[in-house]
Amino acid sequence: MNTLKIAYIGMGYRGKQLLALTRHIPYFQVTAIADPEAREADYDVPCYNQGGDDYQRMIALHAPQLVFIASPWQLHVAHALYCIQHGCHVALEIKGGLYLHEYQPLIEAAEAGKKKIFPLENTLFRQEILAMHNLVSAGELGEVVYMRGGYRHDLRNLLLDDQGNLGNREKTESIWRSKFYQQENGDLYPTHGLAPLCLIAGIPRKDRFVRLTTFSSKPAGLYQRIRELGGTPHVPVTQGDITVTQLETASGTLVSLTHDTTLPRPRSLDFEIQGTKGIWQGDQRRIYLEGKSPHETWEADTAYLQKYEHLYWQQWGEEALRIDTHHEGMDYIMLKALEAEMKQEIPYPADIHDLALWTSVTPLSIQSVTQQRTVPME
Secondary structure, three states, X not given: OOXXXXXXXXXXXHHHXXXXXXXXXXXXXXXXXXXXXXXXXXXXXXXXXXXXXXXXXHHHHHOOOEEEXXXXXXXXXXXXXXHHHOOOEEEEOOXXXXXXXXXXXXXXXXHHHOOXXXXXXXXXXXXXXXXXXXXXXXXXXXXXXXXXXXXXOOOHHHHEOOOOOEOOOOOOOHXXXXXXXXXXXXXXXXXXXXXXXXXXXOOOOOOOEEEEEEEEOOOHHHHHHHHHHOOOOOOXXXXXXXXXXXXXXXXXXXXXXXXXXXXXXXOEOOOEEEEOOEEEEOOXXXXXXXXXOOOOOOEEOHHHHHHOOOHHHHHHHHHHHHHOOOOOOHHHXXXXXXXXXXXXXXXXXXXXXXXXXXXXXXXXXXXXXXXXXXXXXX
């Protein structure tokens, strides 16, 4: 059996998840891990833990063909660029968007070295999202007019420790992630909501974004939790509890994105797709198709999504749901899609250009909030 030599940079929450899943796929041969706190006894492979740059020694000694990068957001570009320049393909965890044109050096290096960069945006691989992609492509919703999505996930217990101190929960991403809540005000994490909408609507291949406007609420949620836990009441918080970004495409499609991480709520990606022939609501798992559904009456979407089930889920869905219980199969499907691309069997549905577009919403939304205006995306 052909195998691919892989390595990891970053063994936090996300790195551990991906490592566990790749070990269920024989094609991926894990050769080494680089993380300042990684220990060989925990992972059964060589661990490079002698400081933040020890990943360079790992690349030199093991020559992995593909490197998974799951380090803190601000290190992604430097880590990926080094790997590409030293002959590796890259599977890059999501966030970015620290500044405009952040990924341009990666794009240029990947093109020059003929290397691939795979954005690890797992929501692209959700079973209902891929089915909706097929359903929309088949014309069932008609012409798409409006889409909605977001990252709506209560992160207060991550950002704050049990004493109400911001950025102090040990051995978690709280230490570096919370800094963004004290320095920025915009959509800090647009990709989970935006990437599936771009896939469904064919952005940027069939349409393109031309402008956006972002509004941000007051930051009451973190302050209230800090007071409840007895923390420092005057700690600076710049990030609003809710940011809403409105985007417009060249064809006139509207997209709404919500970032909502510091108020109490169940987790949601808030998907809705509306077109000239009907509408789908992801959280409610319901659909209405004019002329097919009972008049002005919602239907469960199950039958429609089964009809348009994506090839990925037809092939790997059963094992994905069995192995990847944490994320309802989508991480496993993502890794199988990566394997299929590396074997030149099925193309991966996104590349570094897509990641650059999705993450550009962060600096542009910050600019929109600061300047209180609509900003161009072209």
